[in-house]
Amino acid sequence: MPESAPGPAWRVSSETAPLREVLLCPPDHYRWIPTNSIVRRTLAEGRQAPATHHLKAQHAELVHAIEQGGARVHLIAPEPHLPYMAYTRDSVVVTHNGPVLCQLERPQRRGEYAPLTDWHEAHESRFWRKSSTGTLEGGDIHVIRPGLAAIGASGGRTDETGAEQLAGWLREEGWEVRVEPFDEHFLHLDVLFGMAADNLAVACEDALDPAFLDWLRAKGIRWIDVPYRAAMNLGCNILALGNGRVVSARESTDLNAALRAEGLEVLDPALSLFTAGGGGPHCLTCPLRRDI
Numbered sequence: 001m002p003e004s005a006p007g008p009a010w011r012v013s014s015e016t017a018p019l020r021e022v023l024l025c026p027p028d029h030y031r032w033i034p035t036n037s038i039v040r041r042t043l044a045e046g047r048q049a050p051a052t053h054h055l056k057a058q059h060a061e062l063v064h065a066i067e068q069g070g071a072r073v074h075l076i077a078p079e080p081h082l083p084y085m086a087y088t089r090d091s092v093v094v095t096h097n098g099p100v101l102c103q104l105e106r107p108q109r110r111g112e113y114a115p116l117t118d119w120h121e122a123h124e125s126r127f128w129r130k131s132s133t134g135t136l137e138g139g140d141i142h143v144i145r146p147g148l149a150a151i152g153a154s155g156g157r158t159d160e161t162g163a164e165q166l167a168g169w170l171r172e173e174g175w176e177v178r179v180e181p182f183d184e185h186f187l188h189l190d191v192l193f194g195m196a197a198d199n200l201a202v203a204c205e206d207a208l209d210p211a212f213l214d215w216l217r218a219k220g221i222r223w224i225d226v227p228y229r230a231a232m233n234l235g236c237n238i239l240a241l242g243n244g245r246v247v248s249a250r251e252s253t254d255l256n257a258a259l260r261a262e263g264l265e266v267l268d269p270a271l272s273l274f275t276a277g278g279g280g281p282h283c284l285t286c287p288l289r290r291d292i
């Protein structure tokens with residue numbers, strides 16, 4: 001029998017069912033630090049550091065888009081020494097049995113576990129599991145649909161040990177879990193792959209292993225191809241809201257047209273300052289509750 005958690009009982013069993021509650025973190029202390037290949041490229045281009053009011057304006061667009069889509073946005077207070085707290089995807093992932101505390105790889109981000117743990121405690125939310133071996137980052141975890149998950153293991157962020165620990169917990173629950181190796185250049189699996197709607201993904205064929213694409217196909221999941229350059233601008237990093245709606249960055253113009261051609265309503269906040277740091281709508285959000 002699955003354990004029952006007291007309190008708000010956050011539950012997420014898919015990437016695409018209607019989103020009801022989600023956790024974000026305002027970017028008051030956000031800045032680019034060289035933790036991944038995408039932000040290193042941004043810094044090498046000599047781009048001017050983003051002003052806080054510009055960051056806040058883009059983040060407010062994201063919040064507005066999510067609320068327009070019908071979900072309630074919770075905000076965790078940002079901490080000055082944790083500039084990447086805004087990427088709430090990575091420290092905690094909510095599963096069908098409640099939240100799992102991850103184990104971040106980058107020293108600059110490890111401290112995020114503390115405010116996240118405090119936040120969940122304050123909301124009477126109990127962790128189902130806590131990552132305790134290797135490394136595990138939420139951007140690598142796709143709870144695709146009930147019973148089916150994929151976990152990226154580049155070794156640079158999530159490693160095989162951390163991925164297999166979570167995979168084992170899910171498999172004990174009867175889930176099928178694919179642990180997918182890929183090159184750490186791509187940071188997280190959600191840079192290369194994301195779910196837009198039931199059985200419809202966005203995926204970077206240039207970079208994903210053909211065996212992974214075959215696996216998706218065998219699961220009845222088709223995809224819109226996102227070329228390498230667009231993927232490195234976080235094109236695949238979308239957030240499905242359910243009910244035919246998806247959040248995708250304004251700058252992903254070709255992809256957004258393709259998503260609309262599929263009949264989806266695309267809510268498209270401008271997010272260039274965050275995608276330049278290596279994270280888009282998927283990374284900037286931690287779904288707490290979906291209908292499924």
Ligand SMILES: NC(=O)NCCC[C@H](N)C(=O)O
Pocket residue numbers: 035036039084087089090106109138139140187188190191277278279280282283
């Ligand atoms: N899920 C994600 O892909 N998160 C993006 C994290 C970007 C952040 N700048 C980092 O390097 O950790």
